[in-house]
Amino acid sequence: MTADGSALTPLGGRRRYRDQVGDALRAALIAGELKPGEVYSAPALAARFGVSATPVREAMLDLVREGLVDTMPNKGFRVTEVSxxxxxxxxxxxxxxxxxxxxxxxxxxxxxxxxxxxxxxxxxxxxxxxxxxxxxxxxxxxxxxxxxxxxxxxxxxxxxxxxxxxxxxxxxxxxxxxxxxxxxxxxxxxxxxxxxxxxxxxxxxxxxxxxxxxxxxxxx
Structure with missing residues (x-):
């Protein structure tokens, strides 16, 4: 599901789930649905978005490189706080x-x-x-x-x-x-x-x- 609760659309061979999940995660960050300082696990986010955990982990790693989230070993990903x-x-x-x-x-x-x-x-x-x-x-x-x-x-x-x-x-x-x-x-x-x-x-x-x-x- 995307940040507004709608299901992810079929890829049709044009986009990877990683990209689509990444867009949904960014939307959730922008809307404040994923809170700064909170830790989210890939399996929990995968269940929320209706996909497997693998594309979620890949998308979250993209967000790590963008400075939007940090990795928390054995826990998941924490949304970075900006003062x-x-x-x-x-x-x-x-x-x-x-x-x-x-x-x-x-x-x-x-x-x-x-x-x-x-x-x-x-x-x-x-x-x-x-x-x-x-x-x-x-x-x-x-x-x-x-x-x-x-x-x-x-x-x-x-x-x-x-x-x-x-x-x-x-x-x-x-x-x-x-x-x-x-x-x-x-x-x-x-x-x-x-x-x-x-x-x-x-x-x-x-x-x-x-x-x-x-x-x-x-x-x-």
Missing amino acids: ERQLDEYTQIRKLIEIPVVVGLIRTADIEQFEALRPQADEIVRAAAKGDLIGYLEADNRLHLALLAMAGNEHLVAVVADLRKRSRLFGLQELAVAGRLEASAREHISLLDALIAGDEEAVRACMEHHLSHVRTLWAS
């Missing part, structure tokens, strides 16, 4: 990296490259409007990392991708229900508008507001 201080530090590092890099894109990237990201920005808004948290985070991740990739520094993109994973926050379901997630999603459209207009100050302000807003909003 307020850690979230502040992650956000500070992201600001130091992302704001100057994205502002600098005005001088190095083409308008056509920014326009090509419109569908992803629209996808973020649609996912937020539907309350599709996994879709929201995936589209949000793609857009932010695609922007950074325009700077041509693969290591920088990898660092930010890791920070984004480690600073994942809970309670997005409540934000989606309250309609506040869609407002955050639309900030991506404003950012693209500023980039296309070549307005460095507006881009800087958008990035500062968005990163600060996300930190405050998601931690509420």
